[in-house]
Each structure stands twice: as C-alpha cells, then as structure tokens.
Amino acid sequence: MGLDTIVKNGLMVTESGVLPAGQDIGISKEKISLIGYDLPENPETKIIDAQGAYITPGGVDSHVHLAQRNAPTGDTWETGTRSAVAGGTTTVLAFVSQTKEMTTLFPVLEEYHGKSRNQSYCDYGFHFILTNPTETILNQELPVIAKEEGITSVKLYMTYDLYQLSDKQLLETLLACRSLGLTTMIHAENGDMINFLIQGLERNANTAPFFHAISGPKIAEDEASYRAIRIAELVDAPVLLVHVSSDGAMKHIRDAQTRLLPIHAETCPHYLFLLSDRLANEEHDHFHGAKGGLLASTSSSP
Numbered sequence: 493m494g495l496d497t498i499v500k501n502g503l504m505v506t507e508s509g510v511l512p513a514g515q516d517i518g519i520s521k522e523k524i525s526l527i528g529y530d531l532p533e534n535p536e537t538k539i540i541d542a543q544g545a546y547i548t549p550g551g552v553d554s555h556v557h558l559a560q561r562n563a564p565t566g567d568t569w570e571t572g573t574r575s576a577v578a579g580g581t582t583t584v585l586a587f588v589s590q591t592k593e594m595t596t597l598f599p600v601l602e603e604y605h606g607k608s609r610n611q612s613y614c615d616y617g618f619h620f621i622l623t624n625p626t627e628t629i630l631n632q633e634l635p636v637i638a639k640e641e642g643i644t645s646v647k648l649y650m651t652y653d654l655y656q657l658s659d660k661q662l663l664e665t666l667l668a669c670r671s672l673g674l675t676t677m678i679h680a681e682n683g684d685m686i687n688f689l690i691q692g693l694e695r696n697a698n699t700a701p702f703f704h705a706i707s708g709p710k711i712a713e714d715e716a717s718y719r720a721i722r723i724a725e726l727v728d729a730p731v732l733l734v735h736v737s738s739d740g741a742m743k744h745i746r747d748a749q750t751r752l753l754p755i756h757a758e759t760c761p762h763y764l765f766l767l768s769d770r771l772a773n774e775e776h777d778h779f780h781g782a783k784g785g786l787l788a789s790t791s792s793s794p
C-alpha cells in the first residue's frame with residue numbers, strides 16, 4: 493500500500509489521550525489512513541518530521557467569545573464554530589457569563605448550553621465569567637460546577653462596569669479556585685483609570701473611534717497586571733493573564749516567572765500586528781476606523 497505522507501516522531505493526542513511515543517501517522521489521498529509503528533513507505537512517500545511536537549486532530553482555541561448576553565458578538569454559535577472548523581480549529585472554549593444581579597450560576601449555565609446545544613460544528617467547553625462571586629457561589633456552587641459540570645476555569649475582570657471585581661473579590665475568588673484546582677483567567681486593566689479617562693474624553697466630545705485607544709492606555713494594563721500578580725501571590729494561586737498587550741505588563745509577568753510564581757499569560761495576534769493608528773483611519777467616513785475596533789486598541793478586548 494502506498495502512503496503519500498508519513499508524519500513521524502510527534503506525540504499524538506487523540507480524544508482518549510496522548511498515544512505512546514513512536515507511532516506514526518500515515519496519510520493517503522489527503523486522509524489519515526493508518527496510525528502505528530513502522531508504517532510502510534516507498535520512495536515517493538513524503539516524510540514530515542514532527543520531533544518535539546504534539547499532533548492534535550485540530551486547533552484548540554481556548555479563548556472564544558460567542559453570543560454572550562453582556563458582550564454581544566456578530567457571530568452565533570452556528571456561524572462562529574463553522575468559521576472555526578473552516579480554519580482548522582476543532583475545539584473552542586467559550587464563556588458562560590454571570591451578570592451582577594445573578595445570585596446563582598446554574599440557570600445561566602443552562603441558558604448558555606441552550607445557545608450552543610445542537611448549534612456547534614466543533615467540540616466545545618466553557619469558562620465561567622464571575623461578576624458577582626458571593627460566598628454561596630464560591631463555597632457551594634463552584635465545587636459542583638467544577639466536579640459535575642466539567643467547567644474547570646473561571647475568568648475575572650478588573651475593568652468594565654458590568655464585570656469589574658474589587659481586589660477583595662479577586663482575593664476571595666482566587667482562593668476558592670485554588671482549593672478546587674481551577675484555572676483563573678484575569679483581564680487585567682484598571683477600570684477606574686479607564687472610566688476616568690472616558691469621562692474626560694466625553695466631556696470634550698472626543699468620541700471618534702481613535703479615542704478608544706486613548707481611553708485604554710498602557711499604564712492601565714501595567715498597573716492592573718502588577719496588582720493581579722501580587723493578589724495571586726498573596727493567596728498562592730496560579731493565574732493566566734489574558735490578552736496581554738503592553739510591554740509594562742510583560743515585564744511584570746517576566747519578573748513573576750523569574751521568581752517561579754505560577755503566572756501565565758497569553759496575547760492575541762492583533763496586538764502584535766495592529767496598532768491604534770488603524771482607529772484613526774477616516775478614509776471613507778468618520779467611523780471607518782471603528783472597523784479596527786477592539787483589534788487595534790492598545791489594551792482593550794473582552
């Protein structure tokens with residue numbers, strides 16, 4: 493049998509786990525036809541050396557906002573996951589979001605299952621956004637969410653009026669998550685700094701899209717990242733700082749990692765390739781720059 497391509501030396505991840513090393517993937521007619529040891533090759537077989545790499549059935553996007561009630565998106569579950577699959581992503585982790593008036597997590601979890609159930613083209617899971625982490629939620633509901641609902645991560649915000657937590661709430665939630673072994677993602681920007689700047693900009697009618705970048709300066713992320721790290725350090729909890737976009741925040745993360753603290757971070761490609769000048773684009777009309785929107789701002793993203 494002629495295999496067109498063999499992928500060798502990688503560590504294969506399937507839905508049941510990581511396969512023992514040494515197995516190769518055989519591809520014929522653009523489809524995986526064999527997985528096993530010492531696959532037959534002929535002179536025409538193309539060999540791909542995947543030494544040192546994991547091979548997954550598709551991409552896993554661990555940070556996806558879809559159809560949230562307090563952060564609406566253009567995409568529905570159907571269109572968003574269809575795009576994901578078209579781009580090679582076969583698993584997405586989206587968000588269930590508590591809103592501040594909710595004193596229990598279960599109804600909203602069911603509501604978000606209702607949006608995604610039978611609508612998704614790919615595998616998915618949820619992170620829980622906590623905006624009102626009461627004692628009952630942290631001590632009684634979160635353990636059930638973690639153990640019975642398969643949700644093993646929460647996301648916390650230090651900005652946006654609809655989401656923002658106090659330092660005390662961050663401490664209490666991080667401690668609860670640590671005891672349950674949950675991963676905590678933190679959006680680290682100083683919400684009061686940003687609101688203060690927005691008020692001044694609005695007072696002076698500076699409301700064009702470009703001013704979105706001015707309202708979210710690097711110092712707001714710098715300060716909140718440092719605070720998030722020290723808050724996590726106090727309760728000895730691991731943290732993932734999400735969509736990091738500034739050198740100041742990077743420096744705090746590096747310093748923390750150098751001290752061997754369990755501080756992790758992620759960025760987004762658009763922070764590396766788009767700058768706020770995109771927001772100033774008024775080529776066609778005043779709001780043309782808005783198309784750069786969240787992508788181009790210095791440090792804003794849900």
Ligand SMILES: [Zn+2]
Binds near residue numbers: 557794
């Ligand atoms: Zn996000």
